[in-house]
Each structure stands twice: as structure tokens, then as C-alpha cells.
Amino acid sequence: MTIDITTAGLHADAVRSLRDWSVADADQEQLRLDYLAHLDAHPDGLWRSCLPAHITAxxxxxxxxxxxxxxxLHPKVGIWLQxxxxxxxxxxxLAAAALREATExxxxxxxxxxxxxxxxxxxxxxxxxVRCTGKDQPENTHLDVQYVALAPAGAEALISEESLDLRWFAYDRLPELTDSSVRELVTLARGLTG
Structure with a gap:
């Protein structure tokens, strides 16, 4: 892959974001180090074409x-996700990628x-x-970097073609079809935002 200035800038930002992020949790710290090692080994490590793993936001x-x-409600995996x-x-x-995805x-x-x-x-x-390269292709790994996006008070969502459904849930009434990672992320977001 030819690395252009935009790609190099995004890569540098991802490295900076992960390098500067401090975590107290040992498992999260190990993931942070693994993500940094991935980016060090792969100049294209943020792109879908980087297999078997790539950074997502x-x-x-x-x-x-x-x-x-x-x-x-994600159409490919059939569970409720961020x-x-x-x-x-x-x-x-990397933050701009997360914000773009959340807005879209x-x-x-x-x-x-x-x-x-x-x-x-x-x-x-x-x-x-995940199987983001197609259902007939081997699984690959998403190295997801997760943020919290604050919505304006009373915001109304508008479903996109990327969702089977889109809904607001009370923090303590998440749908049954969520995984532990989403539940942990919601608990963390709730604690950070009051």
C-alpha cells in the first residue's frame, strides 16, 4: 500500500491517541500495548484491507x-451495538472516524x-x-477503539441503512441481545457522564 500524507497523519494520530491514553485496568493496558504493536508493524493497520487484523473506531x-x-441492531451480527x-x-x-460513524x-x-x-x-x-470481508471469507479481527459521544438533550435518532433497528434504552434497561462488551461500555459511559 502506498502511504499518502492523510494515511500517515491518521496512523500517527492513532499511535498518539493510544500512547497518551492511560488506563489502570491490566487487561485494557495489555490491549493498548497490543494495538500499538499492531500499528508499529503495519503502516496500513487502520484499513479494512489490513488482514488478519485492523483498527476500527x-x-x-x-x-x-x-x-x-x-x-x-447490527444487520450482520444480529445484536445491539454501539x-x-x-x-x-x-x-x-481516530476520534474523527468514531464521530463520523456515530453521526452517520x-x-x-x-x-x-x-x-x-x-x-x-x-x-x-x-x-x-468478525467477517467484515464477506461471509465466505475467513474471520478477521477488529481492534476497536471506543469513545463516548454526547448527544444533545432530547436528541431524536434517525435510522440509517446500516441498521436493522435503532433505539434509545435506559442505562439500566439494555436489551437482552447485547454482549458483555457493550454492557461494560455503557456502564463506563454512564459513570463518566454522570
């Missing part, structure tokens, strides 16, 4: 004023990522197996 959309979280996906060439930063999939304008020291910061990492 996601954001859980919350409306703290109403104590609710927006989840999408918004997210693959980085694209127009994404200048939620239909909500004016989302803002949770920040620390004035910069959007990841809140959680999650490594999981």
Missing part, C-alpha cells in the same frame, strides 16, 4: 440528561466526543472476531 451515543443510550466501523481516507483522526449511524447532528484535557480520548478497547 466506535462511539457509544449517550444522552446523560435523560439517562439513556442509543444502540443499533455505532462504529472502519476508518476511511477522509478521517483525519445515529442521524444525530451535534454529537460531541467526551474529552480529557481538551482532546477526545478513548474510554475502552475491544478486540473481537
Amino acid at each position: 466506535s462511539a457509544v451515543v449517550v444522552d446523560p440528561s435523560a439517562g439513556r443510550v442509543l444502540l443499533t 455505532m462504529g466501523g472502519h476508518c476511511e481516507p477522509g478521517d483525519g483522526t 449511524e445515529s442521524g444525530i447532528a451535534g454529537l460531541e466526543l467526551l474529552t480529557a484535557d481538551g482532546l477526545p480520548t478513548p474510554v475502552k478497547l475491544d478486540r473481537h472476531r
Whole structure:
């Protein structure tokens, strides 16, 4: 892959974001180090074409004023998830990729990522197996960098073609079809946003 200035900038931002993010949890720290090793070994490590693994970006959309979280029923995996996906060439930063995905999939304008020291910061990492290259292709691994996106109070979501369904849920009433990673992310988001 030819590395252009945009690709190099996104790669450098991902390295900076992960390098500067401090975590107290030993499992999250190991994932952070694994992600950095992946990026060190793969200049194309943020792109879908990088196999068997690549970095992705996601954001859980919350409306703290109403104590609710927006989840999408993912058409490929059939469970409720946060918004997210693959980085694209127009994404200048990893946080921008997460915000773009959250905005596209939620239909909500004016989302803002949770920040620390004035910069959007990841809140959680999650490594999981998927079939994003096609159902007849081998599984690959998403190295997901997860953010929290704050919705304007009373925001109304608009379903996109990327969802089977899109709904707001009370923090303590998540749908049965969620996995432990989503539940952990929602708990974390709730704690960080009050």
C-alpha cells in the first residue's frame, strides 16, 4: 500500500491517541500495548484491507440528561451495538472516524466526543472476531477503539441503512441481545457522564 500524507497523519494520530491514553485496568493496558504493536508493524493497520487484523473506531451515543443510550441492531451480527466501523481516507483522526460513524449511524447532528484535557480520548478497547470481508471469507479481527459521544438533550435518532433497528434504552434497561462488551461500555459511559 502506498502511504499518502492523510494515511500517515491518521496512523500517527492513532499511535498518539493510544500512547497518551492511560488506563489502570491490566487487561485494557495489555490491549493498548497490543494495538500499538499492531500499528508499529503495519503502516496500513487502520484499513479494512489490513488482514488478519485492523483498527476500527466506535462511539457509544449517550444522552446523560435523560439517562439513556442509543444502540443499533447490527444487520450482520444480529445484536445491539454501539455505532462504529472502519476508518476511511477522509478521517483525519481516530476520534474523527468514531464521530463520523456515530453521526452517520445515529442521524444525530451535534454529537460531541467526551474529552480529557481538551482532546477526545478513548474510554475502552475491544478486540473481537468478525467477517467484515464477506461471509465466505475467513474471520478477521477488529481492534476497536471506543469513545463516548454526547448527544444533545432530547436528541431524536434517525435510522440509517446500516441498521436493522435503532433505539434509545435506559442505562439500566439494555436489551437482552447485547454482549458483555457493550454492557461494560455503557456502564463506563454512564459513570463518566454522570
